[in-house]
Amino acid sequence: MSITLDFNGKNLAKSKSLDLHYLPAKVDGDGEANVEEYFNNYTREAAEFGTGVLTNALRGYPLMGERLKVPEGYRGLVLQETDKPLSESSDRQLRLTGVFDEFTYWNYDKVPSNGDAYRQALVMADVAQALSQPISEQDLEAEIARNKENTKESP
């Protein structure tokens, strides 16, 4: 079984840009909604909470948000599986719905801050980068030698 992300460079360049909102709510269900009229219409800037802070409400619950860029070095993609696979073992394809470089991050009744799990989680990208950095052979030899000496000193 393999899963193909079914798009090439051209598709990517021509794909449409999407407007995304990252909502702090669990929604049971997928489908069309009149986002423009009932949600985007009510987005306000709330300068009293800081620059770039937005407010809105979802079913009466206050939201506070901000525009966020996709992490540096990354591109946001939305993929969708259009044809259902016939069985577990058959090949699957994910098609490209669109791309985005910015999205609106919403918190429930809290100004977005570094305390948000989302922001803290992004550190993992840097950690993974550091972990994947190759190690030069000289460094490795030096480390082996150092370890040998250490074990000699404290047998």
Next chain:
Amino acid sequence: MSKKATRATKPKPDPDVVATGKKSAATAVKKVLFVSQKLLPKDADDRRLHLERFFHPGQGKEALFVTHPDGQIMELLEYAEPRRSWLVNSEVCSNGRIYMTTPLDPTLLAIHHLRKHCAQRAMSLDNIAVEEARTSRLLTEFLNPDSLKCVADVKRSGDQSFYKYNQERTLAWLALKTRQVAGILKEKQVHCGHSAQSQNFVRSDKLAAENATSEMDYTRMASDIVGRYLDADLHDLLTGYLHIPSEIQAIVEEKAATQKRKSKAGKDDGSDSKKIKLSDSDVGAKLKSSGLLDSDGDLNASVTSPTATPAPLKERSLTAKEKALAKGAKGTKSIASFFKVK
């Protein structure tokens, strides 16, 4: 995030399961991905990215990786908060996860196979795991053979290279990797001390200046992160190599130090409390339920860093004080627990 039995703790249907047709949804579930620019096909590139499953030693099972036909491989991580969903243009998307590609050194994945197959004799890469097509594909297509010098002895005969697993080199290499990770943790001022109370205040200038987190805390956390890619026993070896004391021990030592300071003025109030004997299995159970070991509160989420789960403390019993401490540490979580391997 909390462990309270709210609606959010109800097991969520996995969007991937929905997608495989076990349950029919009105529209196919969308997935939001952050894909590294390095991986994305450029303008004239007609090749496609693939999602493939390879054995993930830290998980003990297969996990998803993103591959590019030119031999690049990245790990696919899933970021899931309990209550999140997306609005995409004018559509609601119930799948509130973010899938993110993170760079990966495939050598880490290869170590498992080298230990399994090449511990005794040197083998060429295409001879390892011939019966497992995927493993063989991982080793021959995505692994840079040169990087294996760091974890194996290489013998050359003509054009062919043979590899034999070398534990000494592997541990030294992993130790260097751990230091790299510890470096970035420090740079980003990730709060990883066991004394972390609330991460919400991590970035306050005062705390940063206090520099409360010791070198060892960074090293311990880094080794746990590296350990997510290793077999459990190899992770233990690495912890030993780096001389990292167990977390509980560290808590106790630190507590003892503060006790001493406090009781300097007054009389010594007997910091040696009576030891309560516990059998080993009890200790393991205590540890697990204490949340010290990073097991995630989300029932649905699998344990995020399996290697952090018990190397149960052998021949060591917890005093009442330690148990209280373990209880207090309940609910603190490391940043590693935000992501799980997809």
